[in-house]
Amino acid sequence: MARRGGLEDTGPGLDLIPMLSVVVHLVPMLLLSVRFLALSQIGARGPVISALDAPDAGSLADQSKRVVSVEIDEKGFLVGGSPGLDPRIPCAGDCSPSTYDLAALGKALRTLKEEHPDERRVVIAPTSTVPFEVVAAVMAAARSDWSTGKEQVLFPEPLLAVRQ
């Protein structure tokens, strides 16, 4: 009821305490379980190289001189595309994601870029047991070089080979 000359009685205010209680419980729960990640994407195209349509040995030998490629196996990297380059980059010790020599691969890729300045594609051919972590690291290394502090684009269009 309105009081004469006074303010209208609006009753008790909104009781926010239960809501606050729920929110106070939810916030720490989410903060404990959350991991903040900066996600990105690496683009790739997949020419499916299968046993069914594989080229013959002669064509492959010819291709290996012209096509920039990185094979990843249980011994390390095998780089193709330059006759003057030592193709084998072994792991530092037993091969594991941390022992693949990405620094040496980066150096080899820079040399390949100097020899193939217009090339944007690199064929990446991992064996079936190589962990995806290594494949992602090779795609990133092939994409650009940061050794000088500035980004130098190398081969930003990786083609992933799939062996059947």
Added chain:
Amino acid sequence: MNPDTRKTARARRQRRLQRRLPTNPYLQITSMTDMFTLILAFLLTFYDPSIVGAPSLVLPAVPVNAEEKPGPRIDVRSDGIVVDGVLVVTLDGHGGLRPGVERDAEGIPAVREALSARARDSATLLVACDKSAPYGIVGDVLASAHAAGFDDYRFVVESTR
């Protein structure tokens, strides 16, 4: 000033202060509620349970910072292959196919089937692979996606740059 006069003056001051204060003070929590609600809204917006807290999907961390594209997403976890949140194939926990799961020259039929409907809407497929997944299973997924009609893959990674 004698001590009695001082005591009386202090008592008077206290009485005056008590008169000024409200008789039934409530804790003012509106601002705090606002703040907590904003924090909660922020966390719920950026919380992605498909990545965060899933031990079977740990993304590789690499120094890239590339343009992001939208598209259907396939997760290659250590314990299964998930297409847009739906488990399609169960794996053995180490990224290998379980015995009895069908596989042919064009990858895994169950994955191909799940992706073929989505390939009509987008040519880009987002692929989020567990970092320990062997390339064999990733290759099978790519072969399946290729057969389903995708030709542009975007690998989701954790950016360290």
